[in-house]
Amino acid sequence: MERKVLSQVICVCLLLTGRVSSVELTCETLILLSTNLTARTLMLLNQTFTISNSSGLHCDLSVDGIGTCWPRSAAGELISRPCPDQFNGIYYNTSNRVYRECQTNGTWAPRGNYSQCTEIIVMRKSKVHYQVAVIVNYLGHCISLGALLLAFTLFMRLRSIRCLRNIIHWNLISAFILRNATWFIVQLTMSPEVHESNVIWCRLVTASFNYFHSTNFFWMFGEGCYLHTAIVLTYSTDKLRKWMFICIGWCIPFPIIVAWAIGKLYYDNEKCWFGKRAGVYTDYIYQGPMILVLVINFIFLFNIVRILMTKLRASTTSETIQYRKAVKATLVLLPLLGITYMLFFVNPGEDEISQIVFIYFNSFLESFQGFFVSVFYCFLNSEVRSAVRKRFHRWQEQHSIRARMTQAMSIPTSPSRVSFHSIKQST
Numbered sequence: 001m002e003r004k005v006l007s008q009v010i011c012v013c014l015l016l017t018g019r020v021s022s023v024e025l026t027c028e029t030l031i032l033l034s035t036n037l038t039a040r041t042l043m044l045l046n047q048t049f050t051i052s053n054s055s056g057l058h059c060d061l062s063v064d065g066i067g068t069c070w071p072r073s074a075a076g077e078l079i080s081r082p083c084p085d086q087f088n089g090i091y092y093n094t095s096n097r098v099y100r101e102c103q104t105n106g107t108w109a110p111r112g113n114y115s116q117c118t119e120i121i122v123m124r125k126s127k128v129h130y131q132v133a134v135i136v137n138y139l140g141h142c143i144s145l146g147a148l149l150l151a152f153t154l155f156m157r158l159r160s161i162r163c164l165r166n167i168i169h170w171n172l173i174s175a176f177i178l179r180n181a182t183w184f185i186v187q188l189t190m191s192p193e194v195h196e197s198n199v200i201w202c203r204l205v206t207a208s209f210n211y212f213h214s215t216n217f218f219w220m221f222g223e224g225c226y227l228h229t230a231i232v233l234t235y236s237t238d239k240l241r242k243w244m245f246i247c248i249g250w251c252i253p254f255p256i257i258v259a260w261a262i263g264k265l266y267y268d269n270e271k272c273w274f275g276k277r278a279g280v281y282t283d284y285i286y287q288g289p290m291i292l293v294l295v296i297n298f299i300f301l302f303n304i305v306r307i308l309m310t311k312l313r314a315s316t317t318s319e320t321i322q323y324r325k326a327v328k329a330t331l332v333l334l335p336l337l338g339i340t341y342m343l344f345f346v347n348p349g350e351d352e353i354s355q356i357v358f359i360y361f362n363s364f365l366e367s368f369q370g371f372f373v374s375v376f377y378c379f380l381n382s383e384v385r386s387a388v389r390k391r392f393h394r395w396q397e398q399h400s401i402r403a404r405m406t407q408a409m410s411i412p413t414s415p416s417r418v419s420f421h422s423i424k425q426s427t
Contacts, residue, residue, distance in 0.1 A: 059102035064112055073102040083117035092117045129356045133363040138187075140367025145180045148173055148370045151378035158387040164240055166384075168226055169377040171249055172219040176370040179212040195271045202272035207261050214253035214286055216369075221293040222248045224300040232303045253286075260285040332376060 062070045066087055073079050080097040100112035155161075155170040186209055194202050222245045230237050263282035264273045276283050378384055 057106060059106055059108050062108055064100070064108075066112075066114070068098060068100075068112060070100055070108060070112075075102055075104050075106050077102045081112075083114070130359060133359045136360070137363045137367045140364065140371070141180050141183055144368055144370030144374070145177065145184075147374035147379075148177045148180065151374040152177060154378060154384055154388065158384065158391070161383045161387050164237060164242060164245075165226060166381075167242060168219070168222050168245055169381070171245070172216070172223065172377065173373060175212060175215040175219050175249065176373055179209070179216055180370050182209040182212055185209075190272060190274070195274065198270055198272055203261075203264075206273040207257055210260065210286055211253055211257045214256060214290055215249055217290045217293050218253050219245075219249040221297055224297040227304050228300040231307050232300075253289075256286050256289055328376075332372070 057075050059070070059073050059075065061072050064070065067084055068081050070079060070081065078099055078101050080099050082094050083092045083096045083098050085094055086092065096116045096118060098112050098114050098117055101109040103109060151173050152170070155166060155173065182205065185205055189205060190202060225248065226237070226240065226245070229240060260282060261273075263285055268277045268280045268282050270277070
């Protein structure tokens with residue numbers, strides 16, 4: 001390597017002294033010069049070796065205005081070079097190519113074709129922000145999973161509050177737990193090598209993640225259906241059955257994901273079914289129903305809020321208060337879920353600041369969804385808090401009774417009492 005560099009330096013020196021023609025100068029030598037010579041010297045060199053040959057059969061070594069080096073080439077050839085690493089502070093994908101034609105008269109085309117040089121969205125300055133966003137994503141999913149498991153345990157242990165409304169909350173929390181769990185499986189198993197291999201198990205992991213992602217939206221749809229039936233349609237919730245909501249939340253997404261998997265298998269069977277190929281729209285098989293139920297839920301909430309503002313404002317019954325709190329929770333969570341999902345269709349633009357804000361905003365909302373669901377549907381649920389408070393007071397009373405009994409049993413018996421009992425037994 002050192003000999004090659006030394007020979008290139010000698011070649012440049014000979015070129016400058018006029019003892020070597022420009023034919024012997026290569027792009028590798030020019031790259032070496034670019035790190036050691038001034039821009040003015042390189043410009044003079046470029047003027048020296050860009051003069052065409054007298055034969056007109058070759059294009060001499062040249063450097064264009066962007067800084068791409070074009071080697072000596074035969075006339076009529078189309079030459080390709082890697083895209084520049086950066087230009088005017090913008091970084092580009094160097095795996096793509098730029099093209100320039102060596103014309104038949106032995107001169108280069110006035111401009112090269114840089115259309116395939118795409119800008120790298122996450123530039124070097126943004127890499128730190130991207131790494132921080134990844135940490136936020138992991139932290140948010142960990143906090144969400146912990147909060148969801150605690151909420152799941154509370155709903156499981158507090159049997160006194162098991163009504164249809166809280167069972168729907170419980171299933172929504174279960175769907176988020178499964179989605180967060182599969183998210184961790186995806187992050188820990190999906191390496192670039194696995195993506196390229198496209199093995200069966202990685203496609204099943206992707207299908208499972210998309211299924212549980214869909215169940216989140218369909219259980220939110222179940223929440224909206226319950227509130228809409230109870231408040232707007234004024235039906236008795238006793239007529240509603242648990243199996244109806246189980247079909248909505250767990251069963252309906254299954255054939256949708258099966259149809260999506262079949263479409264992926266036949267039309268986009270690569271990279272573990274992550275992402276989508278240009279011109280292939282199989283992902284809309286499951287994304288379309290998710291957007292549809294989201295829109296229907298917004299319509300439900302509009303009607304629910306309208307009824308609450310008109311008919312139920314003066315009512316102060318406990319059932320109405322529970323409905324109001326459920327509506328407040330749904331009003332907060334539904335836009336949260338919708339905004340997060342709609343961000344996938346939003347282009348953050350070319351500005352670096354907008355891209356950084358988009359990365360942080362999307363990472364925070366996506367990772368903390370489960371935490372917000374746990375807070376609004378469980379931790380701030382007055383029924384859950386009342387049941388936990390009663391359970392805690394009961395535990396305190398039992399603990400205090402046991403403490404008093406233990407204290408009483410630990411008091412030593414006096415000799416007079418012993419003799420009295422012994423005398424009583426002897427008589």
